Amino acid sequence: MVMELLISVGVVAAIAVALAVLMVIADATIGNYGEKKVTVNDDKELTVTGGLTLLTALKEQGLFIPSACGGRGSCGLCKVKVAAGGGEILATELPWLSAGERAAKVRLSCQFKVKNDLKIAVPQELLSVREYTAEVTRIVDLTRDLKEVTFALRGPATIDFKAGQYVQLEVSPYELTDEPLYRAYSVASAPSMKDRLELEIKYVPEGIATTWVHRHLAVGDIVTLNGPYGDFGLHDGDRDIIMMATGSGMAPMRSILLDMAEKGSARKVTYLFGCKERCDLFLLDEMRELEKRLPNFRFVPAISRPNAEDGWDGQTGRLTDILPQYIPNGAAIEAYLCAGSAVIKSYIAALTAIGVARERIYFDDFG
Ligand SMILES: Cc1cc2nc3c(=O)[nH]c(=O)nc-3n(C[C@H](O)[C@H](O)[C@H](O)COP(=O)(O)OP(=O)(O)OC[C@H]3O[C@@H](n4cnc5c(N)ncnc54)[C@H](O)[C@@H]3O)c2cc1C
Numbered sequence: 118m119v120m121e122l123l124i125s126v127g128v129v130a131a132i133a134v135a136l137a138v139l140m141v142i143a144d145a146t147i148g149n150y151g152e153k154k155v156t157v158n159d160d161k162e163l164t165v166t167g168g169l170t171l172l173t174a175l176k177e178q179g180l181f182i183p184s185a186c187g188g189r190g191s192c193g194l195c196k197v198k199v200a201a202g203g204g205e206i207l208a209t210e211l212p213w214l215s216a217g218e219r220a221a222k223v224r225l226s227c228q229f230k231v232k233n234d235l236k237i238a239v240p241q242e243l244l245s246v247r248e249y250t251a252e253v254t255r256i257v258d259l260t261r262d263l264k265e266v267t268f269a270l271r272g273p274a275t276i277d278f279k280a281g282q283y284v285q286l287e288v289s290p291y292e293l294t295d296e297p298l299y300r301a302y303s304v305a306s307a308p309s310m311k312d313r314l315e316l317e318i319k320y321v322p323e324g325i326a327t328t329w330v331h332r333h334l335a336v337g338d339i340v341t342l343n344g345p346y347g348d349f350g351l352h353d354g355d356r357d358i359i360m361m362a363t364g365s366g367m368a369p370m371r372s373i374l375l376d377m378a379e380k381g382s383a384r385k386v387t388y389l390f391g392c393k394e395r396c397d398l399f400l401l402d403e404m405r406e407l408e409k410r411l412p413n414f415r416f417v418p419a420i421s422r423p424n425a426e427d428g429w430d431g432q433t434g435r436l437t438d439i440l441p442q443y444i445p446n447g448a449a450i451e452a453y454l455c456a457g458s459a460v461i462k463s464y465i466a467a468l469t470a471i472g473v474a475r476e477r478i479y480f481d482d483f484g
């Protein structure tokens with residue numbers, strides 16, 4: 118009986134060891150795709166590590182694809198056309214791809230792994246995206262939950278970007294993340310200031326990047342950024358402009374306005390900026406200063422939940438409600454919006470209701 122028991126235990130142990138060995142072998146072989154070739158835009162050939170996601174494999178080779186959610190499959194920004202070698206589209210990619218994109222072999226680069234040689238197509242401007250080392254030189258509290266952080270570029274020492282574009286900030290591992298990850302932040306400073314970037318970062322409760330910025334980042338820290346990305350920005354022409362933003366949506370608007378002021382723009386701009394309470398408003402002095410520099414610029418800060426102690430005698434109400442007061446007829450207007458997705462939707466509805474053509478509504482969706 119004891120002998121039988123010992124034999125059974127021995128057999129089970131032997132099977133367990135055999136399975137463990139098989140798993141190690143499987144890990145080392147099945148998951149090991151070796152080096153793969155990725156041909157970019159029929160022009161450039163990269164040798165990448167097979168088995169990595171395309172996003173990570175390209176990043177290792179210095180080709181940065183926008184990835185605002187840090188590769189979690191929740192921003193839809195990391196799309197790349199994979200002309201050959203991509204295989205089947207994964208279930209996690211489907212929600213982000215339209216029928217047209219699927220037919221055009223567009224893939225979510227953070228989701229599928231490089232298992233074959235690939236041919237991909239990326240927008241030309243992504244080829245000039247660079248990684249930067251930067252030193253935090255200034256951190257200012259703009260409101261109770263919004264900080265302006267200045268990053269002085271150390272290497273490369275300067276950056277070229279267009280007003281309205283964003284960069285990705287790398288968050289170092291700390292108690293909320295074991296791995297470095299990236300988040301997108303619009304540049305709030307003027308493109309003429311090439312050696313520094315100012316970002317306006319709003320605290321999101323339990324948010325990984327914003328907790329790191331608000332609770333851990335300090336002057337003197339060295340960080341990694343990459344960019345610039347995005348096509349949000351002022352369109353040429355002389356149409357009157359309406360800008361609508363809330364909270365950190367101020368960032369790209371500020372960059373655009375500073376750029377317009379430096380270029381001596383005479384375009385008529387009405388900027389509606391919304392906040393819940395008086396204490397959420399910021400940069401009021403700077404916006405008044407811009408009103409002096411831009412002859413046809415009007416800044417309208419509005420509070421949706423005023424209270425008597427605030428002493429606020431400015432505009433009150435939601436931007437969507439006060440919009441017709443400032444722009445009764447939007448037929449000839451161009452609109453620029455920046456906020457979270459739900460707010461953007463409400464702005465678009467309000468703008469189209471006053472006659473702004475949908476194709477002249479440009480927006481930067483913070484998600
Ligand atoms: C193109 C682009 C530009 C951006 N520019 C800016 C900018 O200039 N300033 C800025 O502050 N942010 C900006 N963002 C948002 C930023 O990239 C992060 O999403 C945000 O800072 C939250 O990151 P986190 O890691 O702290 O939160 P996460 O850890 O990613 O999220 C934690 C939780 O909070 C939710 N959440 C995420 N963001 C928000 C939010 N804004 N409000 C409420 N809940 C949220 C998530 O759904 C999740 O449940 C931009 C986003 C995009 C796509």
Ligand code: FES
Pocket residue numbers: 183184185186187188189190191192193194195225226227228
């Ligand atoms: S990086 Fe956000 S979906 Fe791929």
